[in-house]
Amino acid sequence: MTNLMQAITGVLDLGLLQGLVFAGVALSVVLSLLVLNFPDLSIEGTFPLGASIAGVAMSYGWGSTIAFFAALLAGALSGLLTAVLHTKLRMSKLLSGICTGTILYTMNLWILGGKGNVAVMDGTYLAPFERMDAALNSAFHTGTMYLHLGSILGCLILAWLLKVLIDRTLQSEFGVALRCVGQNEEGAKIRGRNADRYKLVGLAMANAAASCAGALAAQYQGYADVNMGVGILVVGLVAVVLGQEIFARIGWSLSSMTALTRSALVGLVTYEIVIAGVLRAGVPPTALRLLTGVALIIVVAFRQKREPLSFAW
């Protein structure tokens, strides 16, 4: 019984931490897909871009704050590139994202100095919280079980800050206009909105959020890897769909933007807890992508409302 409790606690601890680390990805998918109706595949390149820039910047001794903002800026620029390809060169939404993602793969390799990965060890944002982990484990006498309560607190603060920032933006006059552009571009143009400009800003924000998540993931995992973005978009999608489903079944409203971002974070944490549990049960980590794909299929198949997904690809 004690072993079972320990296992459950361990799974919750790990799932919660992972979910909060990847919060930026879920929020990025909310922005690009739910708000702008733009299936931005370049997020799979932006996530490792944030990790690479943060990792390399910290290995040069720039400090975690500068590294974090450098990653944020790079993510925003990558979003701008996707938006320019779509709005100025009239590439389709999918193609512009694929094009940027392909370019970013080489960029990430260059940033990492031609190597596939780079270690991120010292001076991370999470370092003080990791020290708190040790103190709390000692205080609570957790014994052989090592909990990440401090790290969870640190990631929770960062995820909450990011969520509040995005919520505030979406609730502003600009945010309402941004949502109009995503819902009905022609209607927004008739109402005097420059749709291209809104797409530029919206995609820059979405990619900056994904890049932030990458920077945090590199600090949490202790390395930045050029392939760490593979499948990350599907994780974001699972988070959004699962979160909406959880809210719908509980009966919580999804009509406000704050509820939408909250549901995405709840979906992400739930997904990560399930994945941590499955891995704990002995499923090999090589099956992770398979599990993610299957999770998306299951969530979509068992949705309460069998309507097409609220976003159009």
Place this chain on the structure above:
Amino acid sequence: MLRIAQITKKFEANGTTVEALRGLDLTVKRGSIVAVMGPNGSGKSTLFRILDGQLEPTSGEIVWDEARKGGRASVAHVPQETRTLNFPEMLVEDHLLIAELQGAPARIWRRGITPARRMRYRELLGRAGLGEIAAALCRPVKTLSVGLQQILTIFLAAEAHQLREDGLRPDLLLLDEPTSALDMKNTEFCASLLRRLHEEGHTMLIATHHMDFVASLVDRICILGNGVIKQEIDRDQLKMFPTISQADPVPYH
């Protein structure tokens, strides 16, 4: 107020030229309501799209009165398919906000829907007799009936200027088939709304197929056919037509 002189519009498609308007002349006095009637393809929508600036005429000129000399007139266009203007998943109050912000920047540091704004929207809708829409302010527009969505769109085009800082109402209101999605009750409401707007001095062009809707409302009816005005019937002449069928002398082609 508005004089349209010898307007033509040609469309090129697959090597063939289609002439939608062939030298159309029309004058609309300030504060009047003019109905434009005619069969499908007679050029009504093309005329409206030229007037709201979506299309450039091939030749001819549009002259606004002295007050607008040198500047562009503000034209509010409610298309037949009001969904082209609506954002179905967004709330009714968001629609009022976007209409309020028309012509002004949407600022990222200013909150969109505030309690003060919500109250103002409720008051405005209430004053216009749209209590049903005021009660649904926090609901997505897609949950309103199609008729109410149409009424909301017409209301926003005509009345949203009251929410803006400049407070300038549109010089011309273009309504393309405003009653196409409305039941009897909403058609009557729409007629009373347009009557009130007329009393307030709005200038309107209404494209419609429903003579019974416009007969008691408009100052003049222009019958369009083949891209030109075939016949004009003024208010006094309208009273002389005992039946609707007699008032539509242009044969469908």
